Amino acid sequence: MAQANSNAGGVDNTYRRKWNREEYLERAREREQEEEEGHFKSKSKGPPVQRKPLKHRDFEVDLNSRLGKTQVVTPIAPLSQQAGYYCGVCECVVKDSANYLDHINGKKHQRALGMSMRVERASLQQVQERFEVLKKRKVTSGFTEQDLDARILKQQQEEEEQKRLRRERKREKKKEKAVEENAEEGDPDVAAMMGFGGFRASKK
Structure with missing residues (x-):
């Protein structure tokens, strides 16, 4: 038993890496010192850069030229x-x-x-x-209030025309539907096939 203990004490069988605390503490101190020196150096590089104030763009940003392209x-x-x-x-x-x-x-x-x-x-x-x-710019473009009124009037007329066309389409659809229903109700061949005298209910 004593022999086994002496062998265990002499052989490193933990398979773990050993770290030298003092060595790494020294490295950490050196790194901190270098960072501090570099920080002070960067601060004392020279006078701050004077930048121009913000200006509006004199060109149009192109966002649509590559749209839909492979x-x-x-x-x-x-x-x-x-x-x-x-x-x-x-x-x-x-x-x-x-x-x-x-x-x-x-x-x-x-x-x-x-x-x-x-x-x-x-x-x-x-x-x-x-x-x-x-x-x-307003004078050279020739744009006046009368032009604006004319454009508004034209747009209103176009909207009214579209509404009128939609109403007419709805009426035509209703008429077509009514004609189809009447045709189905009064078709004698369909009624004969199904064994009825007619589709309409008889009034007593």
Whole structure:
């Protein structure tokens, strides 16, 4: 029994990995120190970047050009040729239009364009200039209130015409149904086949 105990004490039969606590504690301290030094370095890189205020888009977002089209996608294809909406600024692919709009309106995309999410406050002169531009656009398009009234009247007339056509269709269907019912009730051949004198109830 004593011999077995001495053998058990001399042989490591636990098959478990042994960890040196002191070694790993030292490694953890070194890693924390490096992280702190790197954190302070990144903070003291230089002055903060001054970004431009947010501006409206001067182009129309294309969401419909690839709608309903079939595309073969391979694993080695570049990002711009993969299925979905490709953003060339951030070099990423977004799978659907809603997420693509969220992406191009989001902070990450705007920062990549060099803009912040703050909107520039418009001055009185800018507002007046904008009003002038809109007035000129209205004059050049030739759109007047009379045109608007004519369009509304035309639309109302079209709606009335559609309602009238629907009513006529319903009347025609009712007439056809009534004719069919009368024909079935008065058909002597069908009545003879079934052994009746007629389909109508006799009044006594």
